[in-house]
Amino acid sequence: MGETRVVQTEQIRQPERYEPGFTVSKEKLNYALNEALKKIDGNLKTFRTMFPSHASEHNVYFPMENNDGWNEGFWSGILWLAYELTGKETYKETALAQIPTYTKRITEKLGVNHHDMGFLFTPSCVAAYKLTGNVEAKNTALLAAKHLVSRYCEKGKFIQAWGNVGEEDSYRLIIDCMLNIPLLYWAAEVTGDASYDEMAFHHFNTTADNIIRSNGSTYHTFYFDKETGAPKCGATHQGFSDDSTWSRGQAWGIYGLMLTHMYKKNRKAEELFVPVANYYLNRLPDDYVAYWDLYFTEGSEPRDSSSAAIAVCGLLEAAEVLNDESQRATYLSAANHIMNSLIDNYLTKDIPESNGLLLHATYSKPHNGGVDECNIWGDYFYMEALARMITKNKIKAYW
Template identity: 35%
Template sequence: MKNSLLALVGFLLFMLGGCRPKTVVVEGILPDNIRNAVAQYSSQVKLIEENSKEVLNPRTLDKKGNIVYVSYSDWTSGFFPGSIWHLYDLTEDEEWKTLAVKYTEALDSVQYLTWHHDVGFMVGCSFLNGMRVGGMDYRPIIVQAAKSLSTRFREKAGIFQSWDADRGWQAKRGWKCPVIIDNMMNLEILFEAARLTGDSVYYTMAVSHADKTLQNHFRADYSSYHVVDYDPETGEVRSKQTAQGYADESAWARGQAWALYGYTMCYRYTYNTKYLTQAQNIYNFIFTNKNLPTDLIPYWDYDALNIPNEPRDVSAAAITASALYELDTYLPGTKYKETADLIIETLSTSAYRAEEGTNGFFLLKHSVGSIPHGQEIDVPLNYADYYFLEALMRKRDLEK
């Protein structure tokens, strides 16, 4: 009863939340990054528009340096359109809005995917940004995507199942109901659907998943497991493992970033201080870790065997920086903006940011997809760019 009452109170507070005000670019590190992003993405779009009759969605580079394009059903499909929305927000140039609408609406079919737990990423980064930044009426798509995601909610466990246990390489792991820490990021689309419809069922499911993840995904030091497998019939935890990290008991860097961002976002919608506290605890784990390099760009796993001779993961750093700018809005005057600023300063150097005309027209270098799978090692990734641009927007908003 107490939990139900708290959920109801949280939902009512959440429904009263306001919109982000429009702000202007400030002087400093921002103009140079915006100029670089405009140059790179202008070249990226020109390459697509001049060589294809269909909308292409760049994700990364292959081992030969060729741009890899993905279909609408790829989990990363929302990031490139989302980055274009970010550029529109940062520049207020209507040409970017026109392109953002085109590349976003090419993903229309995503809203109906029920086998994909990442519809939150795919629709949130594209259509939700179109609503927030561009004033587009994508409400039906947001709600339908939330309905599709809701089919993956497992009542007994109180969580959203991430991967289908009978698909591809996942089938070999013996899982029944695997949940990955990444899934915290998909909750935003549910919170938004609750706001748009007034239907608290989406809110309740999102809170349930956040609470179960908080309960079962974290160790005593607030590092996160990558995968927790549940029994969908009893709701009990069957195992705690990894898929993309170094080992089951290691701290996969991007997973820690997803967790930090996810619980900061959950506080935005619920005002529940346990989520704010969790974000702070995750921050403390990351930034007191003995294996974090002094430039704050983490190795792909904090416990990888050959540190310091391990690849860095710029995507984890970009996600973390964006999360910290938001965290600073709830705890102003703390260390969070200062840390984010240091990360952004590092990412803006030639060591990590690509020169114009290079890197397949992506912004950032040196990210990692999945070393255990031998995929996307030391390459640009579209989601590293997305969260870097989002971090720039949030930095601007804090400094206006």
């Protein structure tokens, strides 16, 4: 375990598209931040202890009365990012007012029969603890980490995504969990309990060894034999086909590899990042914002701006830490090109009734859910990317 598989790296096919040196101007970044803050300010009253829907309807989020989905943490995370970028107490106060809803959720086990504890509790409770020292937030996040490891499957060495643990039809992982396991790395650091780190890193290795194809593309999900833990097959859930590459999944891979590298300084994560990132960049259309599946590189299929925002965060992290200087420069340029397009072409600023940040995201095309809408995780990662770029990676968010 832990040995790097042979994964072929595509060279960047049109290197002129990512020529080093391109940057989004400071003025444009500040403009984008101000536009985002206008929307966030307009949401503060409605979404104080209620949360935005996972995706908009006609570019408008509606309030959800209960904290019981998989994505509430992203709204809390947006508030913490706004607080860090402005210092305004209103954002902090609103985010802290939400902590009891997370405590109630994890203590009463409300809607937690899945692996998305990282998405829920890292941008909300871990962030609150890191920024304010809030003890309730810390303890709540640790309860979430404890719950997450209860989904660890020793046969196969992975965290089961959905369903009751051990169910044959649910004995699988999904690539999204690369963003959930940092909660466990954090828990290990805070508690000194190495088992959190060990299970997270086992899950990382199982994911890397199975969900990344030999050409650097990824499956959305991968199944294992319940009795032996042996790998069975890759498949999709939200992509175009089992053999295609769901663009948001590829973006989860881009960022997830860098997050494990951030904690573990792991050579395998660094080496796999390059083929995964290059595969993604080689399939971006003219405006640098991916279609919902990388099978599509032109035409009228829906885009997924959330995929773009997630990828930017991973590319910015890579531009800080990779050993190869030319790779760092290429990925920094790519991040800036993608972000520049998001700011120029995907903001809701000209739609006054919209309370989202990014247009043209896709939740799940196969399920006809949240197609060509805003979605809250896209808005969060867009804000995180803005924070990273404005502060030159001094704000690295909360993973």
